[in-house]
Amino acid sequence: xxxxxxxxxxxxxxxxxxxxxxxxxxxxxxxxxxxxxxxxxxxxxxxxxxxxxxxxxxxxxxxxxxxxxxxxxxxxxxxxxxxxxxxxxxxxxxxxxxxxxxxxx
Amino acid sequence: xxxxxxxxxxxxxxxxxxxxxxxxxxxxxxxxxxxxxxxxxxxxxxxxxxxxxxxxxxxxxxxxxxxxxxxxxxxxxxxxxxxxxxxxxxxxxxxxxxxxxxxxxxxxxxxxxxxxxxxxxxxxxxxxxxxxxxxxxxxxxxxxxxxxxxxxxxxxxxxxxxxxxxxxxxxxxxxxxxxxxxxxxxxxxxxxxxxxxxxxxxxxxxxxxxxxxxxxxxxxxxxxxxxxxxxxxxxxxxxxxxxxxxxxxxxxxxxxxxxxxxxxxxxxxxxxxxxxxxxxxxxxxxxxxxxxxxxxxxxxxxxxxxxxxxxxxxxxxxxxxxxxxxxxxxxxxxxx
Numbered sequence: 001x002x003x004x005x006x007x008x009x010x011x012x013x014x015x016x017x018x019x020x021x022x023x024x025x026x027x028x029x030x031x032x033x034x035x036x037x038x039x040x041x042x043x044x045x046x047x048x049x050x051x052x053x054x055x056x057x058x059x060x061x062x063x064x065x066x067x068x069x070x071x072x073x074x075x076x077x078x079x080x081x082x083x084x085x086x087x088x089x090x091x092x093x094x095x096x097x098x099x100x101x102x103x104x105x
Numbered sequence: 106x107x108x109x110x111x112x113x114x115x116x117x118x119x120x121x122x123x124x125x126x127x128x129x130x131x132x133x134x135x136x137x138x139x140x141x142x143x144x145x146x147x148x149x150x151x152x153x154x155x156x157x158x159x160x161x162x163x164x165x166x167x168x169x170x171x172x173x174x175x176x177x178x179x180x181x182x183x184x185x186x187x188x189x190x191x192x193x194x195x196x197x198x199x200x201x202x203x204x205x206x207x208x209x210x211x212x213x214x215x216x217x218x219x220x221x222x223x224x225x226x227x228x229x230x231x232x233x234x235x236x237x238x239x240x241x242x243x244x245x246x247x248x249x250x251x252x253x254x255x256x257x258x259x260x261x262x263x264x265x266x267x268x269x270x271x272x273x274x275x276x277x278x279x280x281x282x283x284x285x286x287x288x289x290x291x292x293x294x295x296x297x298x299x300x301x302x303x304x305x306x307x308x309x310x311x312x313x314x315x316x317x318x319x320x321x322x323x324x325x326x327x328x329x330x331x332x333x334x335x336x337x338x339x340x341x342x343x344x345x346x347x348x349x350x351x352x353x354x355x356x357x358x359x360x361x362x363x364x365x366x367x368x369x370x371x372x373x374x375x376x377x378x379x380x381x382x383x384x385x386x387x388x389x390x391x392x393x394x395x396x397x398x399x400x401x402x403x404x405x406x407x408x409x410x411x412x413x414x415x416x417x418x419x420x421x422x423x424x425x426x427x428x429x430x431x432x433x434x435x436x437x438x439x440x441x
Contacts, residue, residue: 076304076307076308077304077308080300080301080304083298083300083301084298084300084301087298087301
């Protein structure tokens with residue numbers, strides 16, 4: 001039981017860390033695509049790990065199934081949203097900041 | 106203690122979003138922020154145990170309104186003009202005066218969850234809460250108040266939704282009918298974006314299924330016709346966004362939608378007329394069950410909620426088609 005709690009704490013902590021990383025990245029990274037990348041970490045990996053952490057703490061099956069479904073939903077939707085966002089930006093003529101462009105400056 | 110912290114955090118977020126909305130001039134960002142505002146409100150409602158309201162706020166405020174805002178922005182410019190200072194000063198004074206007045210008025214409100222608040226002392230509250238199980242017989246008191254005790258009000262709300270749908274159709278209706286695949290359209294999203302297409306196809310059935318669950322589970326838990334209608338419509342709107350407006354129109358033709366919107370209102374009103382014919386008052390569902398008043402209430406609420414759901418679904422899709430079709434019919438317009 002305590003081991004489970006420890007694992008859950010670790011997962012929750014890792015999730016919080018990733019969410020914070022995403023928030024910092026959103027502020028500090030140089031351009032749209034890198035910032036999208038940072039933001040997408042928050043709701044895929046960050047929320048995913050936190051949900052996994054919560055999953056280890058629940059006692060009844062119904063809640064566990066709901067958490068799993070939320071996790072599944074997030075795994076499908078949040079990467080898709082980031083992908084669609086980046087795709088739309090590319091189509092709009094935005095070019096990612098690549099190493100080559102950086103050197104050319 | 107922890108709820109207090111969550112409350113403080115949520116209200117802080119709410120204030121920050123409000124200030125950001127006032128300051129930001131990029132209207133697309135403002136539309137997204139207002140969606141976020143609704144979502145935060147929904148969280149606060151959940152904390153206050155008003156799950157039905159939270160559900161509606163999340164579905165309508167965060168979901169549907171944002172989509173409609175974006176559709177409307179596509180028709181106009183997406184950047185707010187800055188108002189000259191000479192004109193913004195009186196506006197600010199008026200806003201400050203109104204705010205001060207509201208805060209002053211809020212001092213008269215009873216404390217949050219105070220037991221002696223007028224709502225709790227009103228005899229009607231006790232009657233709804235105590236007699237609903239024996240009179241209406243469904244577990245969710247919110248639904249029994251909404252659909253049965255206050256059936257007139259809800260009928261009015263459905264008519265409002267219906268009227269709004271008609272008004273938008275009259276103003277922008279040409280857009281809803283024009284074909285989008287006309288000249289110089291950018292490739293529809295689905296031909297270029299396989300990921301989006303696959304995920305949307307995966308999600309839409311579940312969205313529609315969830316809408317049906319919300320529709321028919323409203324008697325037992327949070328939910329009902331309004332939320333279900335919006336969720337069902339959002340499933341179709343997602344389809345329209347990913348697969349193109351023409352494909353969505355093939356699924357839900359305009360004539361069918363118009364018919365369904367009226368059918369919803371007619372169904373609601375028809376239940377009322379049926380109870381009249383059976384010798385009761387307007388919307389007195391107890392008459393529908395023959396001798397069994399409880400069965401009548403069940404049937405009446407089911408039918409009425411179905412009417413609400415059908416009307417809201419059709420009206421929401423019509424609104425979206427009108428906005429989106431109008432925007433897509435225009436030649437490619439770029440602002441900034």
